Amino acid sequence: MAAVAKPVAKRSPQGLVEDREAKRRITEAIEKYGHGKAVQMKKIKDKKLRGNLKRVEDRYKTAALRAKDAEILLENESGFLEPEAELERTYKVRQDEIRESVGIEVAKKGFELKLDELGPYRADYTRNGRHLLLAGRKGHVATMDWQAGKLGCELQLGETVRDVKWLHNNQFFAVAQKKNVYIYDHAGVELHCLNKHVEAKYLEFLPYHFLLASAANSGFLKYTDTSTGQLVAELPTRLGSPTALCQNPWNAILHVGHQNGTVTLWSPNSQTALVKALVHRGPVRSMAIDRQGRYMVSTGQDMRMNVWDIRMFKPVHSYSCYQPGSSVAISDRGLTAVGWGTQVSVWKGLFDAAAADAGKVQSPYMAWGGDGQRIETVRWCPYEDILGVSHDKGFASIIVPGAGEPNFDATEVNPYETTKQRQEAEVKALLNKLQPEMISLDPNFVGKLDLISDKKRREEREQDNKPKDPIEKLKNRGRGRNSALRKYLRKRGKTNVIDEKRLKAEALQRERNSQQNESLQNQREELGPALARFASKKDV
Helix, strand or coil: CCCCCCCCCCCCHHHHHHHHHHHHHHHHHHHHHCCCCCCCHHHCCCHHHHHHHHHHHHHHHHHHHHHHHHHHHCCCCCCCCCCCCCCCCHHHCCHHHHHHHCCHHHHCCCEEEECCCCCCEEEEECCCCCEEEEEECCCEEEEEECCCCEEEEEEECCCCEEEEEECCCCCEEEEEECCCEEEEECCCCEEEEECCCCCEEEEEEECCCCEEEEEECCCEEEEEECCCCCEEEEEECCCCCCCEEEECCCCCCEEEECCCCEEEEECCCCCCCCEEEECCCCCEEEEEECCCCCEEEEEECCCEEEEEECCCCEEEEEEECCCCEEEEEECCCCCEEEEECCEEEEECCHHHHHHCCCCCCCCCCEEEECCCCCEEEEEECCCCCEEEEEECCEEEEEECCCCCCCCCCCCCCCCCCCHHHHHHHHHHHHHCCCCHHHCCCCHHHCCCCCCCCHHHHHHHHHHHCCCCCHHHHHHHHCCCCCCHHHHHHHHHHCCCCCCHHHHHHHHHHHHHHHHHHHHHHHHHHHHHHHHHHHCCHHHC
16 A cells, blocks of 8 residues: 655745744844853763753753843933033033932932041942942041941941942941951951051952951962961062052953053963053053943053053054043943043043044043042942042042943842842852852853863874884993893894984994903903903993
């Protein structure tokens, strides 16, 4: 009986459109939330391994699709100031006009603290942006919940304070005082004195490694593990007193600025700088790196602000300042704030122009200052449209629309965390703490497989080794009847092949035989005709 062919079901046009739409969604999700290049299943011969990897790839694809679908929950969007007319400039908008236009809760976040006597001040925000830390040069240190307006603690140290830094949360902070670095808790109680950090000028904290780094006046860069209290590394920069310090949030590499206009990149695993680049024609005043670790903005004594692509270590654009920039900071959304003299300029689109190889940005996005207050530091508040400006007469919190990241990951950093959540986050961070050995220019090397085959590695090893000459080994072992040289000659004598090694060995044997005969003859002459018969070859 003849077999009957089954009819092939044809897809309707609507079904084809749905398939194309599903493929497009999967492609977009993988491009945005994917883990990287997929595994080539055709190259894997083991069926069991291929099946396991296919299941893992399906899980990655499902996770990417779910992350894409969850975008609908991200209701908040960032908005910038937009000019209505062609000749209108956003940098002419003043803070009082912004406070009148925004909501009451946002308007409360713009304030000023007048602290005339103990400045200039340095400021720092916690990672979730909830708490503020202020330190005056003459010894005044204060912490506060700036959104609620509550003072945490206030210290009068009575000595020079050069820098301050929050640690992993709002419970501890470090102060670089006149001689040593001290660690205090949220109540202002002194916990530790890091006497290895002598005359520190700048402080940085690596949150994923629990490392407190300081650049000292002597030119040393030192790392201390704040979870164990151990000094991890002590690195000499050999370029004198540093003038700036910042960290790359993408790979935890520290950038140190120097008097000769160079910037050096440091890791606790190397006693020498990983990279050394000349970025200014004078001393480097300040540096900042964006969150993706792609671009670095630096200001120098030569009154220039330079934008560098640190993936290729090449300059992109250079801008002029009327005075040397004292501080620079980059927000979560890519806005760059530069404090120079008594002014603060906020630039928008510096990195977009660099990525598109377009021309330079013509004018700043916003401006503030000019009231005779010399700027000391500028700091962006995480997840808020707020720029903190510390100067010689206190502190100012100014509103910059569009600066903060509106959607945050609560499992990473939570601005609204409770005491219980903070405690659990601290325990998880300690369990997931990264080792200092993992700090490198390319952090993606952790977890990668070495794809170089063992055969290729062996070939490279053999190329590096010099060819060994067996005759050289036998030179010092050629004594007696059963010497290694005689065994080698007996073994080689069984073949009819005459090569260079055999000729060399036979020449060496003839030379030794002649030496033996000559020594034996000399011995017989010394013994005389009566005792000559007692001469022995063993004594030769």
